[in-house]
Amino acid sequence: MSRQIKGLLYFYTIDAIRSILIFWIILLSTLSISVLIAYFIDDPEIVMYFVLSFPAYIFCGIFGFLMVKQSIPFAIKMGVTRKSLFISSGIFILLLSVMKAVLTSSLHGLSIYIQNRFSIQSVDFAHPAVMLADTWINRFIIDLACMLFIFTLLYVFGLVFYRFGLIGGGSLLSIILIAFLYSFAKGWVADYIMTQYSTLTVLYFFQIVGVAIIIYGLSWVFVRNITIVKVV
Amino acid sequence: MKIEVKNVSKTYGKKNALDHISFTLEGPKIYGLLGRNGAGKTTFMEILSGHVLATKGDILIDGEKPFDNQKITESICLIKEGDNFKKDLKVKHVLRIYEYFYPKWDNELAHQLIQEFNLKLNAKVKALSKGMESALGIIVGLASRAPITIFDEPYIGLDAASRKKFYEILLEEYEKEKRIVIFSTHLIDEVSLLFEEVLIMQDGNLALHEEADMLRNRTCSVTGKIEEVEKFISEREVIVKKQLAGMMTAYIFENEDKVNKAGLKAESIPIQELMIYLTERKKGASR
Numbered sequence: 001m002s003r004q005i006k007g008l009l010y011f012y013t014i015d016a017i018r019s020i021l022i023f024w025i026i027l028l029s030t031l032s033i034s035v036l037i038a039y040f041i042d043d044p045e046i047v048m049y050f051v052l053s054f055p056a057y058i059f060c061g062i063f064g065f066l067m068v069k070q071s072i073p074f075a076i077k078m079g080v081t082r083k084s085l086f087i088s089s090g091i092f093i094l095l096l097s098v099m100k101a102v103l104t105s106s107l108h109g110l111s112i113y114i115q116n117r118f119s120i121q122s123v124d125f126a127h128p129a130v131m132l133a134d135t136w137i138n139r140f141i142i143d144l145a146c147m148l149f150i151f152t153l154l155y156v157f158g159l160v161f162y163r164f165g166l167i168g169g170g171s172l173l174s175i176i177l178i179a180f181l182y183s184f185a186k187g188w189v190a191d192y193i194m195t196q197y198s199t200l201t202v203l204y205f206f207q208i209v210g211v212a213i214i215i216y217g218l219s220w221v222f223v224r225n226i227t228i229v230k231v232v
Numbered sequence: 233m234k235i236e237v238k239n240v241s242k243t244y245g246k247k248n249a250l251d252h253i254s255f256t257l258e259g260p261k262i263y264g265l266l267g268r269n270g271a272g273k274t275t276f277m278e279i280l281s282g283h284v285l286a287t288k289g290d291i292l293i294d295g296e297k298p299f300d301n302q303k304i305t306e307s308i309c310l311i312k313e314g315d316n317f318k319k320d321l322k323v324k325h326v327l328r329i330y331e332y333f334y335p336k337w338d339n340e341l342a343h344q345l346i347q348e349f350n351l352k353l354n355a356k357v358k359a360l361s362k363g364m365e366s367a368l369g370i371i372v373g374l375a376s377r378a379p380i381t382i383f384d385e386p387y388i389g390l391d392a393a394s395r396k397k398f399y400e401i402l403l404e405e406y407e408k409e410k411r412i413v414i415f416s417t418h419l420i421d422e423v424s425l426l427f428e429e430v431l432i433m434q435d436g437n438l439a440l441h442e443e444a445d446m447l448r449n450r451t452c453s454v455t456g457k458i459e460e461v462e463k464f465i466s467e468r469e470v471i472v473k474k475q476l477a478g479m480m481t482a483y484i485f486e487n488e489d490k491v492n493k494a495g496l497k498a499e500s501i502p503i504q505e506l507m508i509y510l511t512e513r514k515k516g517a518s519r
Contacts, residue, residue: 004302007332014325074318076283078333079305146292225283 002109004080008088011078016063016096024061024103027052031107033123035114038123051126052111052165056104060097060151068158073228086223090216093151103145105136126135131200138202145205148212165231233294233307233379233412235280240289242436246501249275251436252289257429264325264427264444266420266507267411272432273416274312277382280414281310293380306335309378311369313385319358323351323368327375334376342375342460345401349394362389369396374405377402380415395428399423420504430503433509448500456496464494471501472509483509 025058034048039229067089126145129138161169183189194202235257241251250272253490257263267273278284280291282298282305290297298304323346331337346353349367366387373381387395392486406413417423423426424430430447432440436515451471454461461480465473473482474519483501 002287003332005336007329010332011318011325011329014329015320071318077310078330079282079302079308082300114516137477146395174402199266225285228278229284 002084004084005088005091007078008075008080008084009092009203011075012067012071012088012092014091019059019063020096025053026142027055031111035111035120035123038120039118041122042120044121045073046122048123049126050123051128053104053127053139056100056143057146057150060100060147061154063096064093064151064154065158065161067155068162069182071232075228076226076228082223082226084220085226086220089155089219089223093155093216094148096138097144097147097151100147101140104143108139109136113207133201138150141202141205145208145212145221149208149215152219156219156222159226162230163222163226166214168231184196234292235291235380235412236290236295237276237280238290238292240276240279240286240291242272242279242284243287244289248436250279251284253433253436253438254289255431255438255441257412257414260406260410261428261478262406262413262415262426262501264420264424264430265414265416266430266434266503267416267433267439268511271511272436273433274384276433277310277312277384277414277416281305281382282309283310298339306333307378308380308382309334309373309376310384311386313372313388314362314365316369316372317365320356322354322356322396323360324353325356326372327353327452328369330372330376334378336377336379338375341377341405342371345371345374348397348401357373363387363391364389365395366390367382367394367398371493374401377409378411380412380414382416384416385418385420387417396421399426413437420507421502424503427503430475430509432507439510444503447503447506449487451485451501451506452491452497453481453483453499453500454486454491455479460494460496464491464496471506472512 031050031052034050038048072085080088103127108125110129114120115123115125127134128142129135132138132142157169157172160172180189237253237257239252239254239256241248241252242249253272253276265273265277275284279286279291280298282300285299285421291302293307296304298308313459321329327339327346331339331380345367349359349364349371351364351367351371355364359367360368366389369386370390373383387398390398399422402413415423415426424444427444430440430442430444440447441513455471456464456479458475458478458480461473461478461482465482465484471483471485473480483505488498488500
């Protein structure tokens with residue numbers, strides 16, 4: 001591995017630690033307090049639902065978007081080549097997604113264990129994996145796929161905003177929104193969801209990983225000639 | 233190393249930050265890159281470091297373009313007046329990160345300078361005062377041992393004693409390992425004696441490129457009675473002239489000896505004054 005890639009991975013890691021810690025402290029505190037409250041309520045009529053993966057998905061999205069604005073100019077100032085930037089950002093996004101998928105899947109399992117162990121009825125833990133089978137590995141695959149997809153998508157959005165400013169980024173978002181609304185109005189979105197739901201297998205999430213890799217590949221178009229000048 | 237600047241232009245919207253400039257720098261040498269605000273100094277340094285692309289023309293370093301060229305970018309360290317480092321990082325992380333990017337990085341020197349400038353390794357960049365952040369930039373610039381080290385107004389907020397310390401260390405390090413040092417500053421008088429060559433930029437153009445000694449020898453101020461000075465300067469290139477109480481002082485392109493022989497008082501012109509008047513004159517001429 002080249003020195004530049006190692007250096008950039010070190011930079012990304014050191015820079016991310018604080019945000020990751022804050023995220024987990026908030027998530028774990030909220031979860032602990034809620035479980036404690038649920039333990040004392042102990043009323044099956046009152047149920048709090050937790051989807052522990054969703055905050056992690058949101059974190060990945062925000063992190064991917066901000067990573068461009070907050071880290072790339074400094075990386076260029078350190079003399080990194082665009083190829084090293086592309087490779088190391090990709091490795092970092094993958095590693096962070098894997099780490100978060102492992103943690104969220106494990107935390108979900110642990111939460112369910114505690115819920116069962118203490119027979120807590122006022123809290124429930126949901127996960128998209130219930131559509132398949134709620135196992136650790138399924139949760140991991142689904143979380144990894146979703147996080148990678150959201151991470152890379154928002155990273156590319158971040159790059160578009162960085163390179164083309166509010167006008168460029170806003171235009172792209174508008175086009176996507178219009179396309180989505182049109183598909184929604186035509187019923188294509190509903191049809192797609194119904195089809196996927198009825199035929200859902202774990203393979204679908206591997207396809208999402210593939211889409212995320214393609215999206216990340218597209219980021220090279222924006223990274224190839226990126227400079228420290230951010231278009232406003 | 234050899235830096236060839238070939239017909240380089242850079243435009244931001246409608247503004248010409250650099251306007252077809254061409255020159256060559258060959259090292260090892262300490263260059264003073266001077267000019268007023270908005271003259272295009274920082275833009276030039278950013279293109280040279282491969283941080284931005286020129287709109288037209290090329291900068292070649294030993295025949296290679298710096299943009300996206302690892303061999304060249306790890307040979308160049310540009311320290312600007314601010315925003316060099318991510319604010320959330322600790323000083324020790326900054327040093328560790330830069331160590332990866334500069335193959336000739338001198339960790340011992342970096343830690344020695346950390347002590348010298350009284351920085352704390354565990355302090356975050358955002359917790360440093362303006363002067364301390366400047367000191368960190370200086371430390372990184374010197375410890376990088378990059379064959380081309382560029383300081384763009386590197387000591388904002390640094391007190392006089394620390395600046396003096398920096399000049400001394402810079403010279404020591406330069407003597408130990410010669411390299412191209414490009415120094416851009418507004419505190420010209422403080423550092424002018426370090427310069428071996430001076431480049432003065434004005435409105436995106438190169439107004440002057442001269443060896444510092446030649447510049448000092450080729451220019452001087454003439455003081456005397458108005459008629460005598462007027463007569464002496466009548467056939468010479470005048471930079472600026474001032475009158476006070478029947479006396480005149482003129483800055484001219486001439487050797488001090490010739491002025492003395494004419495019975496007039498000759499003094500050398502500080503480079504800072506020269507820069508001010510040369511850029512003013514150029515501005516006037518372009519109007």
